[in-house]
Structures are given as structure tokens and as C-alpha cells.
Amino acid sequence: MNATLPTAEVLRATLAGLLDGLPPKQAARAVERLIANYRGTTPTDAPVLRDRSDVAAYAAYRMPATFEAVRSALAALREAAPGWTPATHTDVGGGTGAASWAVAGAWEEGPRTAVLDWAEPALALGRELAGLSGIPALRAAEWRRARIGAGLELAPTDLITVSYVLKELSADVRTALVDSAAAAAQAVVVVEPGTPDGYARIIEARDRLIAAGLTVAAPCPHSDACPIEPGTDWCHFSARVSRSSLHRQVKGGSLPYEDEKFSYVVATRFGTEPVAARVTRKPQIRKGQVLLDLCTRDEALRRATVTKRHGELYRAARDVAWGDEWPPPGENV
Numbered sequence: 392m393n394a395t396l397p398t399a400e401v402l403r404a405t406l407a408g409l410l411d412g413l414p415p416k417q418a419a420r421a422v423e424r425l426i427a428n429y430r431g432t433t434p435t436d437a438p439v440l441r442d443r444s445d446v447a448a449y450a451a452y453r454m455p456a457t458f459e460a461v462r463s464a465l466a467a468l469r470e471a472a473p474g475w476t477p478a479t480h481t482d483v484g485g486g487t488g489a490a491s492w493a494v495a496g497a498w499e500e501g502p503r504t505a506v507l508d509w510a511e512p513a514l515a516l517g518r519e520l521a522g523l524s525g526i527p528a529l530r531a532a533e534w535r536r537a538r539i540g541a542g543l544e545l546a547p548t549d550l551i552t553v554s555y556v557l558k559e560l561s562a563d564v565r566t567a568l569v570d571s572a573a574a575a576a577q578a579v580v581v582v583e584p585g586t587p588d589g590y591a592r593i594i595e596a597r598d599r600l601i602a603a604g605l606t607v608a609a610p611c612p613h614s615d616a617c618p619i620e621p622g623t624d625w626c627h628f629s630a631r632v633s634r635s636s637l638h639r640q641v642k643g644g645s646l647p648y649e650d651e652k653f654s655y656v657v658a659t660r661f662g663t664e665p666v667a668a669r670v671t672r673k674p675q676i677r678k679g680q681v682l683l684d685l686c687t688r689d690e691a692l693r694r695a696t697v698t699k700r701h702g703e704l705y706r707a708a709r710d711v712a713w714g715d716e717w718p719p720p721g722e723n724v
Contacts, residue, residue: 450517482551486508503531505548554580558592569581608665609666
């Protein structure tokens, strides 16, 4: 059983009552200020979430998006290593635990999780949300205050997640953190915003992980250098997120969903089966044909044109999504 869907539903239900008692305008102002801080160009190297109102507003706004992005990265790890199940997990800079919720939903037997963060209000609220979840792995998680800096010592563990954290750190601290994660874990999952600078941080982390002896399991089909010429493009993906009333209040608009753009890398110390190719852009469906932008194991970047004459493969191309492997399992190009 894949518990991801129930976990997502429980997260939404748990967050729904989080802002009770907090005036909507105050919540919106807190979110807007925090977004501006996170989008700034200067690393903070200090907690951004200051108190419970900050944490509650930002958790209600950001946890679903972070959850969906990490969930997508974990799904790629599960596809590459279907027989592997982590027994232990460390969520570095985990805040209120969005990545830990995704990990709890990825495997039937959720691993023992430790969430490390430097903001005590975030840890406190994360612990509260986990307790309300009814999910055994989350309720048993350890929430520990730790400075996410160059001196952070990480105990050996099966899985480390580092989601939306590197942006907050200076270059030397980012390097130290990734090196520590590589030394401590059997699998490392790093997720950043799907922006050019977020992708640059992912490539930096990818290079460090490979240099430390890990191999890339996803999204790349290989552990060679990224074929994208720096400054010309960036690799990122998209996850659909249900919008709350707070989302609509802050961002405006009436759509019940938004698309979270993210970049990520998954690297492991054990053998995996990376995809032969991955769809790196939204497929373009035209009359009688589908255009797929692919990152491939042997041919770097290329565009594939799949037409009706390809039969079953054409039907598969019409259903394939951005970020999926190509060809689908059981299909031949």
C-alpha cells in the first residue's frame, strides 16, 4: 500500500484548523513578509520563523507545496530503488515537518524520523501537527533544535532530506551541510525552488554528492555532468498543490490549485535503476503528435517526436507527464 494519498489528505485536514483565532489579515501579512524574506538575495544564516503566528501562517501556506515537491522526489527514489525501505530518516532544517510527512507517506512502514531545525517555534508546531496526524511514524518523530550550520553533526541514518534549506545558507555552510549529509546517509534527497538559482544550488549539491562517492538515482538518468549549459536553461519540475483560502487571499485568483515548481536531486550509496530518460518539460500535444523534451542516459538532451504511427507509444505519450520517465515501463521506443 502506498500511503501517500491518505497522508496528503490528513495534512490538509490538520492544517485546515491551524489558523483558528489568527485574524486573516494578520496571517496574510505574516506570509507576505516571510515570502519576501525567503525570496531575498542575502542568506539569513538565522531562523526566519520567529514566533507561533509566523509559523502557523507560513505552515498553512507552504507546507502543502513543500510536501508535494518532496513527495515527487521520493516517488522518483522509490521508482529507482523499489526494494529499498529506510528504517531511519533525518529531516535537516525540517521546520514544521513537511518533508517528514512526505516520508511517512512514501513507505508503508514509516521510518524513525528526527527533525532538526534552529527555530523552536517551528519545531513546537511541527510536533503539535504530528501529534494530531494519527500517523504512527509522525507521532513517534523526534523534534530537536540544532543550528543548521557548518558545525552540524549528523548521525548515521538511512535517509536524509534537505528541502528548501540551502537558500537560507551561505556558500560555505551549504557545502559543509551537503558533505555532512553525504557522509551520514545511504540516500540523500535535496529539494530547492524551481528557479535558476535554486537549480544552481541543486547542481552544486549534486556535484558534492557525486564527489563523496554517491550516485545519482533521480531525476537524472546518469551521474555524468549535467548537459545543460550554465546560464542557458535550468532543470525543474512541477507538482500540483490544492490551494487553501489563505493561498487565495495572499495570491489572489480563484483557481483551487497552483503548481509548485521545484528542482531536486536524489543520490544514494546503494545500487539503483535510474530511468533511461526523463521528461524535462511539459509535453506539447499537437494534432497527431506529441513533442517530448528529454534528458537521456546516452544522448544528453534531445527532443522526441511521437506520432500516431507509433501506436501504443503514441497513446502513452499523450498521458505522460512532466517529470515522468520515458518510455513508460513495458514500452519500447
